[in-house]
Amino acid sequence: IKGGDFTSVGINVATAAAIPLAVAGLFLTMIVRTISVGLVHTADNAAKDGNIAAVERAHLFALVLQGLRIAIPAALLLAMPAEAVQDVLNMMPEWLKGGMAVGGGMVVAVGYAMVINMMATREVWPFFALGFVFAAVSDFTLIGLGTIGVAIALIYLNLSKKGGNGGGAVGSGDPIGDILEDY
Template sequence: MMDAAATEGNIRKIEWLQILGICLQGLRIAIPAAALLFIPAETVKATLNAMPEWLTTGMAIGGGMVVAVGYAMVINMMANREVWPFFIIGFVVAAISQLTLIALGALGFALALIYLNLSERGNSSNGGSKGDPLDDILNDY
């Protein structure tokens, strides 16, 4: 319907369809959340325990796939030669330690700040941030 409205040039219809889509997404979250407020915890626990093993195993595998797809999406969006060293450092640290995701996120944030600080110092003699591809990418957003 949005494509048809765009073809017609009807911006108002596109806006209303967008609002409708957002409301439907809200209902998609709100209805199950509200249902959980009224369903006793014992009922939910019994339902989960009644699920066959093949289903719970499949859901566990699917959950692992979500993580892999998430990493692939991040790498796909940010893959360039300036950030590959940070990906490598992150994966090595994640593999050799028992750090939590919060600790890994803090480490990644610290590395990003170090990189930005060093790139600013390196470009200060040039009179600006020209020549820094990462800075150019960030400024385009």
């Protein structure tokens, strides 16, 4: 590495290694889940016969398969020399590198869209906006942001209990109180 630019090389190596490992991981996940269906049927039949040892063996075998599903790609990642990944990255055409960058950006956008879909209620939008303000305006750590979030949630819950929700009666006309009563 010339000039000590470890950061850009590390990011490029990680990007180049991530896609084939993700594909391998998905492939291994499909195989393990397919085998697990058979193991569940084996365990069901053993349970019908009262053979608890066979149920335990099927369970343990499924656990071992789940562990191997993670261990195999991790071992491949550790065995792969950084220079080999860098050579593959250098052989990639620019249009593919650009596409990978766009795809990475799309993952972030889809993640935000999923969060917004889960939070798409009028009552929680102010908290969503406050989260972005706190994250953008200050130098809070994740622990600090989490503490602020818990404090705001506690304040919100206490205020909604004291607010005009008729003492928590369902159908009181206070939508926030009604929502909280459902939980």
